[in-house]
Every structure is written in C-alpha cells, then in structure tokens.
Amino acid sequence: MSFRLILAGPPGAGKGTQATTVSERLGIPAISTGAIFRAEMASKSDVGLEAQRYISEGNLVPDSVTNEIVRRRLAQPDATQGFLLDGYPRTLEQISALDQMLSETGLSIDAMVDIEIPDDEIMSRLLKRASIEGRADDTPEVIAHRIEVYHQATEPILQAFRDRNKLISIDGLGTIDEVRERIVAAVTQRLGLN
Numbered sequence: 001m002s003f004r005l006i007l008a009g010p011p012g013a014g015k016g017t018q019a020t021t022v023s024e025r026l027g028i029p030a031i032s033t034g035a036i037f038r039a040e041m042a043s044k045s046d047v048g049l050e051a052q053r054y055i056s057e058g059n060l061v062p063d064s065v066t067n068e069i070v071r072r073r074l075a076q077p078d079a080t081q082g083f084l085l086d087g088y089p090r091t092l093e094q095i096s097a098l099d100q101m102l103s104e105t106g107l108s109i110d111a112m113v114d115i116e117i118p119d120d121e122i123m124s125r126l127l128k129r130a131s132i133e134g135r136a137d138d139t140p141e142v143i144a145h146r147i148e149v150y151h152q153a154t155e156p157i158l159q160a161f162r163d164r165n166k167l168i169s170i171d172g173l174g175t176i177d178e179v180r181e182r183i184v185a186a187v188t189q190r191l192g193l194n
Helices: 015-026 033-042 046-055 063-074 092-103 119-133 140-163 176-190
Strands: 003-008 030-032 082-086 111-116 167-171
Touching: 003 015, 003 140, 003 176, 015 030, 015 082, 015 176, 030 033, 030 063, 033 046, 033 063, 033 082, 046 063, 063 092, 092 140, 111 140, 111 176, 119 140, 140 167, 167 176
Parallel strands: 003 082, 003 111, 030 082, 111 167
Antiparallel strands: none
C-alpha cells in the first residue's frame, strides 16, 4: 500500500525531525524541499543561488522554482510507491501544481498532517537552533518575518486541505517521540491502517 502525505507546520515545528522517523515507520521516502534547496545552495547551482537570495531574507522561494524541483524529485523511482513531503506545498499555487503532477498518474494526496505550535514557541526554537547550528537565516528579525510569511501565505493551504477533509492537526508540543507517536497514530487511523 502506498501513502502520499504532506507534513506541514510553521518554521521550527520539527517537520524535518518528524519527517525522517515517520517516513521510516510508514516505509516511504521523506522529501524535504528545504534539504533539496540547501544541497543546491551548497553546490552553488543556478537554482541554489536563486533560492539563497530569497531564503536569506526569510522569503519563500518562487513557486516556479519549487514546483520544478518537486516534480523532478517525485519522478524518481523511490517515490512511486508513496512519499512524505516536508515543506511543500506552501502556497495555493503549489497545491494546484502538486495536484496536476499527481493527477498525471491518477494519484492524489492522502492527507496533510499539520504540526501546530504557538508563535512564541517558534521564536524560541529557531533562536535555539541558530545558536546550536550557526544558521545565519535564523535571526530574530528574519524569524519574525518568516512567521508572518507563514501565516499569510501558508495557512490558506491548511484550509484547502480541511475543505477536502484531508487535514490532520497534531499538537506539536512535547518530546520528539510524543509528537511522532501522535502523528503515526493519527495517520494510521485516518488511512485505516489499524
């Protein structure tokens, strides 16, 4: 059985951490647009340099660039039996592009899992991450802007999946293991895998 899931939530919600373990539990690859962009930036590719300009200012990479990267990744053999998308889609246009990509092979998204955390927790987590990892894109001003961008541009996608009855909301506070178990239990129940 294949599953096509989206892991959503604000910056610092733990999507990357959860994507890896949840995808292993479900037997599908985790596909992180953030990781793809970081790899492209490290290699100084054209896409990476373009993405760097936006990311360093706390803005989203343009849909056209992001959609193409996702299209290429979903065409790889390991994604044919399902996947867990982390960091995509983030706009209504990206939802439309993803729907089109999947409909070409008669597929659709099974569910979107939204990890919910309050804004003050986002700020705290990202400042802590910046001090540990030395990430230049995690300054208080950039984080505040990222939170604002998230609320304006990304929250409408939650409503889009709520309207499709495919949104699963998860409390993102607690230990990594507690949040992971909430996600796996909710997905298992929603997809009838019990």
